[in-house]
Amino acid sequence: MTQINENYLKLKAGYLFPEIGRRVKAYSEANPNQRIIRLGIGDVTLPLAPTIVNAMVDAAKEMGTSSGFHGYGPEQGYSSLLQKIIEHDYTKRGVTLSEDEVFVSDGSKCDCGNIQEIFSLDSKIAVVDPVYPVYVDTNVMAGRTGEVKESGHYANIVYMPATEANSFEPDFPKEKADIIYLCYPNNPTGMVASKARLTEWVNFAKKTGSIILYDSAYEAFIQDPAIPKSIYEIPGAKEVAMEFRSFSKTAGFTGTRCAYLVIPKELKGKTSKGEEVSFNSLWSRRHTTKFNGVSYITQKGAEAVFSPQGQIEIKEQIAYYMENARLIREGLSASGYSVFGGQNAPYIWLKTPRNLKSWEFFDELLNKAQIVGTPGSGFGPAGEGYFRLSAFGKREDVISAIERIQKM
């Protein structure tokens, strides 16, 4: 019998979202007349913007014609999309990139999960706690960690706690870490990194020889013009960081699937003998060997995001979600909750009342107000006692949810 990858057995059972689903299902079955409001999982609810839909309808029709059919495209993405990404998301912010430094993919979850393959199995990772679970789980699967400890932490991962005590701004890793995962605006805490703090991170990575994997999937929600949207706005960042971006939350592509990963050519790793190797060329080899490009129709939809009308439409959607965030934030504050995030991010992070455990508050909210949120402890031990609400719901649901919470 063939032997399995035993690292999978180290993974904690009971992944967050299936457990939420189980509890919600049990409650619904016991209380079939109660209307449940879901502010848990970070999925968008507004339909795709008209300009994007039209572009995809046209692309689908084009695929049905001899002259307009597209078979295998370039694995890295069509040049027309790459150019728009660079021009809109980077050139306008003073960052120079060439087309072969951007890799279009079918999702940031995939990119964040796959990127670890090009690093040595001996490299040590550092993550913020609480954290988006994919960073951790994919390294557990690859074998870069030990077993899970009683604390809920895995052995051989450097955790950087982000709690109220440090204003959710994690300190630099105390031990040497080769790969540092950062996510700003943050999932789950909704915090952002100032230009000064990001500069410190870049300098820290330079000094320690670490690489930063910078997940900025939520950059579109930044309202404060002083906050960097890209880590490359910091001088020298190209030598220490990759950047992950997505159309999922920016343009409602969670069910349409398009993202991209930036790997500047300046970003180098080394062999065990000390020879320098470009991460761009390693990822290019990975991307062309294990991936076959994003659907042509999807790429045309993504291109439409950058058209003048597309920009107007997606900015309206983001404004809608940020108004939800404001309502949740202010509604909860008025009810006496300690609330964080939600100002430059679509997530609101709150302290549970009466020192309830995250899952206790989950149950209370579900039973008393029929609201589904996400227990902070699901994102890591330092998330215990916190709770995440998402601003991606429908307005009427957000308003009802706040009313219900205020009555609790």
Next chain:
Amino acid sequence: MTQINENYLKLKAGYLFPEIGRRVKAYSEANPNQRIIRLGIGDVTLPLAPTIVNAMVDAAKEMGTSSGFHGYGPEQGYSSLLQKIIEHDYTKRGVTLSEDEVFVSDGSKCDCGNIQEIFSLDSKIAVVDPVYPVYVDTNVMAGRTGEVKESGHYANIVYMPATEANSFEPDFPKEKADIIYLCYPNNPTGMVASKARLTEWVNFAKKTGSIILYDSAYEAFIQDPAIPKSIYEIPGAKEVAMEFRSFSKTAGFTGTRCAYLVIPKELKGKTSKGEEVSFNSLWSRRHTTKFNGVSYITQKGAEAVFSPQGQIEIKEQIAYYMENARLIREGLSASGYSVFGGQNAPYIWLKTPRNLKSWEFFDELLNKAQIVGTPGSGFGPAGEGYFRLSAFGKREDVISAIERIQKM
């Protein structure tokens, strides 16, 4: 500086298709007035069938409405698509599968490349030589092989040569192999496996405790009703085999991206302590952690493939390509070439004339007839002296190509 995955440095430089591109570009630049006919890479050329286009147009429009918008879908695929896959591709052929045994993905290249992650790094793979390079390269990257040898083979891979001497029907691996990659109809040789031979493979895997990764991406091209389309038509195969399927060649989805992987629950691996673990549950964990489902629009297109009208339309396309295959096969035979495959597969495998090396024949064909094919040696050392032509071209190109070859 962060250390890289040094296994990538073992990969042979000069991947096949970029090298073809380089030589074709050089020729075109030197001979700008010559019209080049491409029968090399296995990409389809007919536009998407009308029923598929209509379904995707409708799905794109639906995504623009509040009631029809789809965000994150189930990672494994929508139930409506899973049901159609099972009913059409399996139930009708006497194979019983449940929905959670089928995983919809964005491509067989991805699935074939990613699947190795759930096996132990110590497991040994066996591949046919010549072979689809993705099977080998992804295992090199993961570290399951040694360096490449002078023969062109990697150390620690078991190669099973398929040449004219054994009628392109490889013998069982001589050494113990944990994971056996089989592809029928075969890329690149165009050969198929009879029911009797496939039964021998299943029995062999049972006896040796190996697992078979069965790539049947080209099953739609099988014309002979006696040839199995699925390995699960062989009794007991569920205990030893996974099966890879794709819409790429079946329905022209190379630029639309949809495939699926079947992992029956009976298929078990073991831990180092000998405990049994279901590969289905391991892959489910991998698929949900590193992948976020296929575009809703694409899945609706894939569903339309199984409609009665969709079936009529894609069968016409396959008939068109198989008529191309017949023309190539018979045209080459009439010109004195030894030709294989092309009867139940879209690939024609030919012996180079005058014992030319594969790349010598490539250059000759390009220079004398302006035809681009694929050198057999690009698929492995046993492909040396052979050459692959694909039946996916346009009819007029196929006819011109045959005329040019006959004049050579």
